[in-house]
Amino acid sequence: QVQLQESGPGLVKPSQTLSLTCTVSGGSISSGYYYWSWIRQPAGKGLEYIGRFYSTGSTDYNPSLKSRVTISADVSKNQFSLTVTSVTAADTAVYYCARENRAQTYFEDWGQGTLVTVSS
Amino acid sequence: DIQMTQSPSSLSASVGDRVTITCRASQSISRYLNWYQQKPGKAPKVLIYVASNLQVGVPSRFSGSGSGTDFTLTISNLQPEDFATYYCQQSYTTPLYTFGQGTKLEIK
Numbered sequence: 343q344v345q346l347q348e349s350g351p352g353l354v355k356p357s358q359t360l361s362l363t364c365t366v367s368g369g370s371i372s373s374g375y376y377y378w379s380w381i382r383q384p385a386g387k388g389l390e391y392i393g394r395f396y397s398t399g400s401t402d403y404n405p406s407l408k409s410r411v412t413i414s415a416d417v418s419k420n421q422f423s424l425t426v427t428s429v430t431a432a433d434t435a436v437y438y439c440a441r442e443n444r445a446q447t448y449f450e451d452w453g454q455g456t457l458v459t460v461s462s
Numbered sequence: 463d464i465q466m467t468q469s470p471s472s473l474s475a476s477v478g479d480r481v482t483i484t485c486r487a488s489q490s491i492s493r494y495l496n497w498y499q500q501k502p503g504k505a506p507k508v509l510i511y512v513a514s515n516l517q518v519g520v521p522s523r524f525s526g527s528g529s530g531t532d533f534t535l536t537i538s539n540l541q542p543e544d545f546a547t548y549y550c551q552q553s554y555t556t557p558l559y560t561f562g563q564g565t566k567l568e569i570k
Contacts, residue, residue, distance in 0.1 A: 448512070
């Protein structure tokens, strides 16, 4: 059973960069069957798709966030990461990493989520 | 962007009831529609994928149907553990996936 675990600072100052890492166990991010994704959820609100990494090294991003977001991976550590630049209070949310089934295009497994607050 | 609209936004029901939640897409998404359940403080969990496929391990009282723009999630014989928030998600326009706003199912 694959497990995903997010890690990173819980507090980021406005205009600075948010960085999170997702560590995957029980499965390889080199697998061609899955995308490795980030999704966020502001408190009391709905879910917003951020983007994903694929084992070939390719990435896809939500166009609304594309100018500020980078997703990368360290295959040797079986981790993938999210960077969001120039953050504002609107980026305050619980951030989830997730494994997307490529064939059926759904989020099959999720991390527990990590709260990131943007505040001075 | 494809907008996903769920109705109702909230509903109250009793254990043993049958409930239906609707999700409407702003344009046709074929059958690329998934349903998730989220409990407070937890990550979402997939229930149904590609409109009507039950995820392994999900009880058979959950079912999904629909195609094009209109989809439904039905829960038969509600159990106490089913009280949660439910989200639909379209995966037709990759990578711009979008979710519905959620439906909160509460105990009457």
